[in-house]
Amino acid sequence: MPPAPAGTVASDPLADPGPVPHPSLVSPSSVPNADAASTDPSHSSTAPYEPPQPSGSLLLAWQTKKLSILLIGGGAVAASRLYHLLCAQPARIVVLAPRDGTCDEVSWRLTSDHPEAVAGRAGIAVEWRERALEDKSIDEEIEGFDMVLTALDDAPLSRAVYTACKARRVLVNVADVPPECDFYFGSTLRRGALSVMVSTNGKGPRVAARLRRRLEKALPDNAGRAIDNVGLLRAGLRKRENGGDKETIERRMEWMIRVSDRWSLAQLGEMDDRMRDAVLEGWERGEAKGYWDVNRSKCCGLGWVASLFARAGVGRCPVDRDPDGTALKCPFVMTSTGFLLGLATAGTAAAIWARR
Ligand SMILES: C[C@@]1(CC(=O)O)c2cc3[nH]c(cc4nc(cc5[nH]c(cc(n2)[C@H]1CCC(=O)O)[C@@](C)(CC(=O)O)[C@@H]5CCC(=O)O)C(CC(=O)O)=C4CCC(=O)O)c(CCC(=O)O)c3CC(=O)O
Numbered sequence: 001m002p003p004a005p006a007g008t009v010a011s012d013p014l015a016d017p018g019p020v021p022h023p024s025l026v027s028p029s030s031v032p033n034a035d036a037a038s039t040d041p042s043h044s045s046t047a048p049y050e051p052p053q054p055s056g057s058l059l060l061a062w063q064t065k066k067l068s069i070l071l072i073g074g075g076a077v078a079a080s081r082l083y084h085l086l087c088a089q090p091a092r093i094v095v096l097a098p099r100d101g102t103c104d105e106v107s108w109r110l111t112s113d114h115p116e117a118v119a120g121r122a123g124i125a126v127e128w129r130e131r132a133l134e135d136k137s138i139d140e141e142i143e144g145f146d147m148v149l150t151a152l153d154d155a156p157l158s159r160a161v162y163t164a165c166k167a168r169r170v171l172v173n174v175a176d177v178p179p180e181c182d183f184y185f186g187s188t189l190r191r192g193a194l195s196v197m198v199s200t201n202g203k204g205p206r207v208a209a210r211l212r213r214r215l216e217k218a219l220p221d222n223a224g225r226a227i228d229n230v231g232l233l234r235a236g237l238r239k240r241e242n243g244g245d246k247e248t249i250e251r252r253m254e255w256m257i258r259v260s261d262r263w264s265l266a267q268l269g270e271m272d273d274r275m276r277d278a279v280l281e282g283w284e285r286g287e288a289k290g291y292w293d294v295n296r297s298k299c300c301g302l303g304w305v306a307s308l309f310a311r312a313g314v315g316r317c318p319v320d321r322d323p324d325g326t327a328l329k330c331p332f333v334m335t336s337t338g339f340l341l342g343l344a345t346a347g348t349a350a351a352i353w354a355r356r
């Protein structure tokens with residue numbers, strides 16, 4: 001089969017078109033108002049498009065690999081900041097805090113020989129300036145940094161840092177003075193390359209943490225691995241087809257959408273090198289292989305049957321077609337099944353009653 005023409009959604013007749021096409025592949029006017037499907041009863045908009053939620057902040061995945069970041073303070077808040085900074089893997093992290101008063105976690109992350117502490121610092125120039133910040137030396141201390149974070153128990157000193165940073169156009173977060181922050185931290189859960197941040201924009205950080213814990217419990221165990229494996233698949237696709245022209249980009253995205261929508265998170269979490277290569281073999285023909293298509297010999301050959309069933313959408317909700325959903329949990333399937341059963345029961349009762 002020749003490669004799929006750009007912009008088409010299903011070159012494989014049995015392939016699932018998937019729940020939502022990529023925004024770049026549909027005309028903007030066909031994007032529906034997500035509110036219509038919202039389960040939040042406070043949303044009663046009839047606007048055709050999602051009305052802006054005035055939260056006051058822009059959530060972004062900030063790429064920090066070229067940044068030099070200064071963290072001032074060494075207490076519990078600084079420990080949390082340091083953990084998130086290490087996850088972000090900037091070029092350089094400098095902590096400015098006297099040894100006396102610095103908590104164990106901060107000093108462990110900065111100096112321990114424990115293999116995990118060492119791995120956590122890998123590739124980052126990490127430095128601990130073991131001294132206290134003084135008012136008169138602020139300008140000197142912040143020199144050369146792209147971002148400054150303060151986690152001090154000294155509000156006037158924090159404010160002075162803020163003023164100095166603003167004079168130099170350096171981005172700053174002052175943990176104890178929200179109006180003097182260019183950005184806020186949020187409650188973030190991390191699994192591999194997957195991060196989810198809950199932000200209440202300064203309204204209720206403790207509640208944000210509670211919501212984050214709830215999300216953590218709801219997330220499948222291997223969600224992080226699933227995302228990492230999708231990353232490897234996309235990298236593999238780029239190796240096969242690295243073209244940058246519009247048609248190639250559209251074809252790559254269209255194929256990735258179809259493949260992504262055929263694998264549940266649990267199945268993605270299992271995707272190993274063999275499965276990935278088998279999926280990538282479908283690229284040339286524009287074929288989007290699902291989990292069972294590349295595991296047909298599994299379960300004594302019953303994988304073939306599962307592959308046919310999966311392509312026909314058996315076991316999936318016919319309405320949202322979510323690869324992680326099952327028909328048993330689909331309100332549409334359950335309601336219509338209940339309705340048909342009710343109808344059959346009422347019909348049988350009526351027939352029995354009419355015969356008497
Ligand atoms: C504006 C913001 C600026 C910023 O820090 O970037 C800010 C500000 C302040 N927090 C204060 C207090 C508390 N903060 C927490 C917890 C967290 N705070 C975080 C973020 C933020 N905190 C930003 C807004 C984020 C948002 O709203 O979404 C989290 C999410 C992320 C993180 O810090 O990494 C992290 C949870 C992480 C997790 O567990 O997942 C707890 C709960 C606890 O400790 O258990 C308390 C005590 C209870 C309470 O006060 O509500 C005070 C002192 C108030 C006072 O003086 O009374 C201020 C200053 C003020 O509000 O004036």
Ligand SMILES: NC(=O)C1=CN([C@@H]2O[C@H](COP(=O)(O)OP(=O)(O)OC[C@H]3O[C@@H](n4cnc5c(N)ncnc54)[C@H](O)[C@@H]3O)[C@@H](O)[C@H]2O)C=CC1
Nearest residue numbers: 073074075076077078097101102132133151152153175176
């Ligand atoms: N944004 C947030 O998430 C939260 C913010 N806070 C606020 O953040 C601030 C810090 O909180 P904690 O870490 O719990 O306080 P903490 O008292 O545990 O730590 C303060 C740290 O600052 C260091 N320090 C003090 N003066 C210094 C100086 N001149 N130079 C360098 N380091 C200095 C101390 O050695 C200590 O390590 C507090 O003002 C608190 O109200 C508190 C809880 C959550």
